[in-house]
Amino acid sequence: EPEVTQTPSHQVTQMGQEVILRCVPISNHLYFYWYRQILGQKVEFLVSFYNNEISEKSEIFDDQFSVERPDGSNFTLKIRSTKLEDSAMYFCASSEASGVRETQYFGPGTRLLVL
Amino acid sequence: GESVGLHLPTLSVQEGDNSIINCAYSNSASDYFIWYKQESGKGPQFIIDIRSNMDKRQGQRVTVLLNKTVKHLSLQIAATQPGDSAVYFCAENFPGRGDMRFGAGTRLTVKP
Numbered sequence: 001e002p003e004v005t006q007t008p009s010h011q012v013t014q015m016g017q018e019v020i021l022r023c024v025p026i027s028n029h030l031y032f033y034w035y036r037q038i039l040g041q042k043v044e045f046l047v048s049f050y051n052n053e054i055s056e057k058s059e060i061f062d063d064q065f066s067v068e069r070p071d072g073s074n075f076t077l078k079i080r081s082t083k084l085e086d087s088a089m090y091f092c093a094s095s096e097a098s099g100v101r102e103t104q105y106f107g108p109g110t111r112l113l114v115l
Numbered sequence: 116g117e118s119v120g121l122h123l124p125t126l127s128v129q130e131g132d133n134s135i136i137n138c139a140y141s142n143s144a145s146d147y148f149i150w151y152k153q154e155s156g157k158g159p160q161f162i163i164d165i166r167s168n169m170d171k172r173q174g175q176r177v178t179v180l181l182n183k184t185v186k187h188l189s190l191q192i193a194a195t196q197p198g199d200s201a202v203y204f205c206a207e208n209f210p211g212r213g214d215m216r217f218g219a220g221t222r223l224t225v226k227p
Contacts, residue, residue: 004158031213033213033214035214041219042204042217042218042219042220043159043204043206043217044217045214045215045216048213048214050213055213056212056213056214058214089158091158091159103149103161103164104149104161104215105161106151106158106159106160106161107158108157108158109156109157109158
């Protein structure tokens, strides 16, 4: 069964450093998303991406964040200058092309720890 | 503000019993709902969805009920098994937005 994959599974970084989280969405999906989950809290939406541009973003997704689809398979989230409060699980999700209310399938997540 | 919320943060059941997890939503425009299961250290896993033109949908051992009158969503798990132990989230989507808005989650513990 096709699934969303993410790398790395864990990332430890120093405050102020840049990190890039990588995702490979399900191959026939065209809508991509990033969510985050701070430990013990609910899953929060960051950004959605379609047709090589951001569709929507939340207030969390400030200028320190950016997303990119560098090739036909990868979808990345970059945090330019990490802060302690960026420590969280980051989930990538994807859905089929037929509309925004299609089921979103989530990857296993990347656990980011900022020291 | 409008948000998705859950009635109970924890639920403990005996193996073999039926489980009911509840969710309240306050956005009357929401027209699509998903229940996700999240096991420790893993991403949310799709369980079942329902659109607002339905009031009940059944899957394998799971049933989702939607009561639009009181803006209430529930997930019923039949014959709960130890493998069902996880945090369950309801999530909503409403017209004009592409993201899913998640509730706080209910931790289900199944006792053998």
